[in-house]
Amino acid sequence: MEKPFRRRDLLGIRGLSAAEIKGILDTAENFCEISTREVKKVPALRGKTVINLFFEASTRTRTSFELAAKRLSADAVNISVSSSSVTKGETLLDTAMNLDAMAPDCIVVRHSSAGVPHQLAKVSKAAIVNAGDGANEHPTQALLDAMTIREHKKTIAGLSVAIVGDILHSRVARSNIHLLTKLGANVRVAGPRTLVPDDFQYLVDHDLQVCPHIEDAIVGADVVMILRIQRERQDAAYFPSLREYAIHYGLTNERLDLAKKDAIVLHPGPMNRGIEISSDVADSSRSLILDQVKYGVAVRMAVLYLATGGSTIS
């Protein structure tokens, strides 16, 4: 018997089983149709309150969660760090407990420190959904990536997926590595040695190939996932210059030709055109970046629905 996803919190992909992940994806597929309606709203979460607590800048993810909540008829409140009491010296847990006293049903949290959602889950009565914690996890991004792959490749098991770029600092990469290996994909990671430590092969129990060159990862791949170069971390000199990065690790049409003919390209956004991905590739029909954004809303609707009481099996 398949285990249902009926967890209160979604803190990461790491703790989920393959069956639970599939259950969330199946549910999300059924939520897609709602966003195509004239009236893009269903009454499922009427009377529920969702708080988007974002300690880090975000446009796409926050908007996506907000739309997801609103399309389910929940009341969504957005709190960003610049307007919160944190700037007045309040601790994280005090902020959480104060929000909790207002009886929200779900708190969606993003923070630059790993483990913050896990801490909140311990003190809060609301369901906690991780919208990105430091370099740890970004579970809904991995789920929407998986959904995009499934829509185009039908299944994830057996696919070769190349993840290229700043793996070290990327929560997107970690969540994706967990999810894709759990579902049976063959995952290869590549990037500058400083940003792809060999230790990464021990991140998961499954095989994870660490490739020294981008070409090794891309050859024969079904999916090429490009990560954003986090310019804000440039001071640490992980590589000499953006220009050099573009030359050695940027995804160009030429490099993409090494992948399978029907390979698809994913990028979690925001893109640095001409650095990690060339404009030719980004605007080509193989790039599914806007599909990812579209499925993001459906995935978050499914996650909010499941976190506040829904189930993936009867």
Add this chain to the structure above:
Amino acid sequence: MGDHINLVEKSRIMDATAMKRAISRLSSEIVEKNHGAADLYLVGIRRRGVPLADRMAAEIEHLEGVRPLSGILDITLYRDDLSTVGASPIVNRTELDHDIEGKTIVLVDDVLYTGRTIRAALDQLMDFGRPKKVQLAVLIDRGREHRELPIQADFIGKLVPTKQTEIVKVMLREFDDVEAVGIFERPVE
């Protein structure tokens, strides 16, 4: 619905032949009442309303020479018991690929009991537009005394007065081993 409990079948009220006849009569009545199949849009309610709507569409095509539009409603997200403790229904896909504006919608379900499913279906339907008319066709009507909302069917396969403790199961070959309608009860402890 309740498939996991060991229910005892008290009586069989329809066999495959009787169901076929009832579906065929319902289809004729739908065409007769609407003076043909123009603007007809059959919408099955998941799960068991879906194959019933399909069969009626085929029957109407046989009678009129044109197949009416058909679609599927999944009412999970419109249920009125979603927020109560213990409710954890799975969400399935709604498929209304054609515009419902100006159409005569015939909602199709297997059993009409409290009327709450139909209320949810009506609410969802209105979110898709403004149909000209909405009618309701059910294979089994368990009787008005069970209704918790002012909802009645326009087309009824069989009226089966039942007790509240009884469960009416429509079994269809798409989901079940047999094709029949039976009255079941929970075994006495």
